[in-house]
Amino acid sequence: MDDKQLYLSSQVCFPLYSASRLITKAYKPYLDELGLTYPQYLVLMVLWENNGVSVNQITEKLGLNTNTLSPLLKRMEKMKLLQRSRSSEDERSVIIQLTESGKQLKLKARPIPEKLLTEILSDNIKIEDVLKLKDILNELIVVLSNKTESSRKI
Amino acid sequence: MDDKQLYLSSQVCFPLYSASRLITKAYKPYLDELGLTYPQYLVLMVLWENNGVSVNQITEKLGLNTNTLSPLLKRMEKMKLLQRSRSSEDERSVIIQLTESGKQLKLKARPIPEKLLTEILSDNIKIEDVLKLKDILNELIVVLSNKTESSRKI
DNA sequence: CACGTTAATATCGTGCACGATGCAAATATA
DNA sequence: TATATTTGCATCGTGCACGATATTAACGTG
Numbered sequence: 102m103d104d105k106q107l108y109l110s111s112q113v114c115f116p117l118y119s120a121s122r123l124i125t126k127a128y129k130p131y132l133d134e135l136g137l138t139y140p141q142y143l144v145l146m147v148l149w150e151n152n153g154v155s156v157n158q159i160t161e162k163l164g165l166n167t168n169t170l171s172p173l174l175k176r177m178e179k180m181k182l183l184q185r186s187r188s189s190e191d192e193r194s195v196i197i198q199l200t201e202s203g204k205q206l207k208l209k210a211r212p213i214p215e216k217l218l219t220e221i222l223s224d225n226i227k228i229e230d231v232l233k234l235k236d237i238l239n240e241l242i243v244v245l246s247n248k249t250e251s252s253r254k255i
Numbered sequence: 256m257d258d259k260q261l262y263l264s265s266q267v268c269f270p271l272y273s274a275s276r277l278i279t280k281a282y283k284p285y286l287d288e289l290g291l292t293y294p295q296y297l298v299l300m301v302l303w304e305n306n307g308v309s310v311n312q313i314t315e316k317l318g319l320n321t322n323t324l325s326p327l328l329k330r331m332e333k334m335k336l337l338q339r340s341r342s343s344e345d346e347r348s349v350i351i352q353l354t355e356s357g358k359q360l361k362l363k364a365r366p367i368p369e370k371l372l373t374e375i376l377s378d379n380i381k382i383e384d385v386l387k388l389k390d391i392l393n394e395l396i397v398v399l400s401n402k403t404e405s406s407r408k409i
Numbered sequence: 410c411a412c413g414t415t416a417a418t419a420t421c422g423t424g425c426a427c428g429a430t431g432c433a434a435a436t437a438t439a
Numbered sequence: 440t441a442t443a444t445t446t447g448c449a450t451c452g453t454g455c456a457c458g459a460t461a462t463t464a465a466c467g468t469g
Contacts, residue, residue, distance in 0.1 A: 112368060113375075113385055114278045115297065116392035119318055121275035122456075123399035124268050140425065143269065157447060164273055167448050169426050176424080193434050193447040214266060221267075225394045231267055234391045238270035240379045241388075245277035248374060276426075294455065311417060321418050323456050330454080347417040347464045 127220060131213045135206055140165070141177055142210070148183065148199050149207045155194045164246070182206070281374060285367045289360055294319070295331055296364070302337065302353050303361045309348045318400065336360070 125139045132142055140163075147154065147162045160170055174197060177183050182203040188194035222228065279293045286296055294317075301308065301316045314324055328351060331337050336357040342348035376382065 113389045113392075114282070114371065115300075116389055116396060117271070117275045117278055118293070118297075120392045120395050120399070121271045122318065123396060124271055126457090127399055128268070138424065139272070143272075155447080160447095164276065165425095166427065168428080168450075171449055173425075191435070191447080195448065214268075217268065221395065221398060223398050226391070226398060230391050230394070233387065234395070235267045235270055237380070237384050237388045238267075238274045240384070241274050241375065242270060242277060244375060244377050244380060245274070245281055248281065280427090292454065309417080314417095319455095320457065322420080322458080325419055327455075345417080345465075349418065 124217075127217060128213070131216060135209055136180070137206075140169075140173060141182075144170075144173065144177065145182070145199075145203065145206060145210070148197060148203065149210075152199050152204075153196055155188065155196055157194065159197065177203075278371075281371060282367070285370060289363055290334070291360075294323075294327060295336075298324075298327065298331065299336070299353075299357065299360060299364070302351060302357065303364075306353050306358075307350055309342065309350055311348065313351065331357075 128139055128142070132139060135142075137145070143163055144159060147159050151158075156167060156170060156174065159174075160166060163170075174183065174185060178185055181200055183200060184198045185195050186198065188196050218231070221231065282293055282296070286293060289296075291299070297317055298313060301313050305312075310321060310324060310328065313328075314320060317324075328337065328339060332339055335354055337354060338352045339349050340352065342350050372385070375385065
């Protein structure tokens with residue numbers, strides 16, 4: 102038995118970690134123009150699709166906890182992108198509403214995904230590869246999030 | 256023209272970001288036993304393969320900058336996993352040497368990749384999928400790191 | 410050999426991630 | 440209806456990531 106398994110090159114996890122950081126870096130120039138970080142952009146995507154959701158609903162969509170989102174949303178409120186307010190039905194819930202400028206950003210953000218895709222596509226990466234990548238990653242997410250879910254129940 | 260592209264579900268980048276965090280979380284119970292974080296584990300993998308390399312060589316292997324690695328290596332030195340010393344040939348370089356306990360950890364870490372793989376494999380994710388995933392990610396990394404390289408030259 | 414440039418690290422500031430903990434509102438249970 | 444439990448969110452502490460900047464050593468050019 103050798104220990105090839107401990108080589109960086111033979112792991113799946115390192116490429117995943119590395120690619121994720123590189124993608125965020127690739128987004129940066131476009132998001133800089135909007136004055137956003139990548140996680141802030143994710144929050145906006147949730148809100149553009151469904152304005153007026155609770156913090157809890159955002160945590161579920163993004164898989165982030167409130168200890169990450171609370172300060173992030175506070176910063177975004179300070180940036181006048183959104184407003185936080187207690188729900189009247191359930192005083193524990195905080196509802197996140199986009200401001201006008203938060204809504205406006207959607208127009209500026211619209212071309213970003215397309216631009217990123219063209220950066221990625223090349224001789225060695227075709228659109229089928231990107232779609233295949235997405236499929237496998239989504240399966241992986243299902244498996245791994247079920248894992249942490251079931252361990253929570255114990 | 257619609258804006259489906261701005262839906263979380265249609266992006267590749269979000270699954271990548273999400274899966275990366277979930278994988279790190281999956282590692283956590285095993286790394287906790289060794290008292291390591293995931294980036295620290297990555298540094299050790301580099302050193303197990305090539306002890307006595309410079310900080311610069313580690314940055315290249317992991318794609319991390321010195322502003323991330325310097326404090327990380329300091330913490331690892333404090334944990335008695337490695338030693339930092341100036342190179343005698345080039346006084347600018349800092350050479351990283353594993354301590355005995357740093358070397359010993361390799362034995363404890365050996366079974367981890369296997370364990371993680373079995374956690375991932377399931378009805379919907381076969382070994383071919385994992386290999387395919389790795390291949391596409393590595394191509395993606397090549398494309399994206401060339402990108403940032405060429406933009407540096409400008 | 411002086412001196413400008415490059416290269417290898419380090420430091421600083423900011424923004425995530427996330428485990429642990431706290432707190433108040435809602436809900437369940439006795 | 441008291442009380443225990445759960446739920447939704449916030450706060451705190453630590454460790455990455457990373458842009459910007461500083462520092463010192465090596466190198467190149469006149």
